[in-house]
Amino acid sequence: MNPQMELVAITLDCPDPLALAAFYQQATGWEPHPKSDAGFAGLNREDGLFIGFQRVEDYRAPSWPDQIVPQQLHLCFKVTESLDDAETRLLQLGATKPPHQPHGDKARVLTDPAGHPFCIVVS
Known part of the structure; x- marks a missing residue:
């Protein structure tokens, strides 16, 4: 086993x-x-x-996408709303959106208020 x-x-x-x-x-x-x-x-x-x-x-926030301060962890969340709606809601809560968006329309990369990058994807 x-x-x-x-x-x-x-x-x-x-x-x-x-x-x-x-x-x-x-x-x-x-x-x-x-x-x-x-x-x-x-x-x-x-x-x-x-x-x-x-x-x-x-504490030093990750500097994604460069690795001057490595991210060390990346969370990914499925959302039930559209990516645009989820992004707007999360930005209002204090997230930020880095200019580098490597996933096109499939996902968005945001950073939480402490700088940790995370993705949102449509479920």
Whole structure:
């Protein structure tokens, strides 16, 4: 039998865990973890997946698409709305849109308020 692993958590470094958790909570609708605080915050998805945000002193945001400060992690989210509508909503929440968009009409690359790149794709 082959070993099996199930992904149960992802943690992102950031300067302000509560602020970044609030961004992703508004973007995804996931529930805030009840023990979130200024040093470590998290969100729970209904199926048990957890995304955490940990404070890092002297945090340096990724400089995507160049690798002066590597991205180290790239999240991808399926959206149920159009890419244009999802992009507009996420930009209003505090995301930014880098000029480099390598996927044409198939996906959009945005960065969260701490600078982590992530993609949105139509489900």
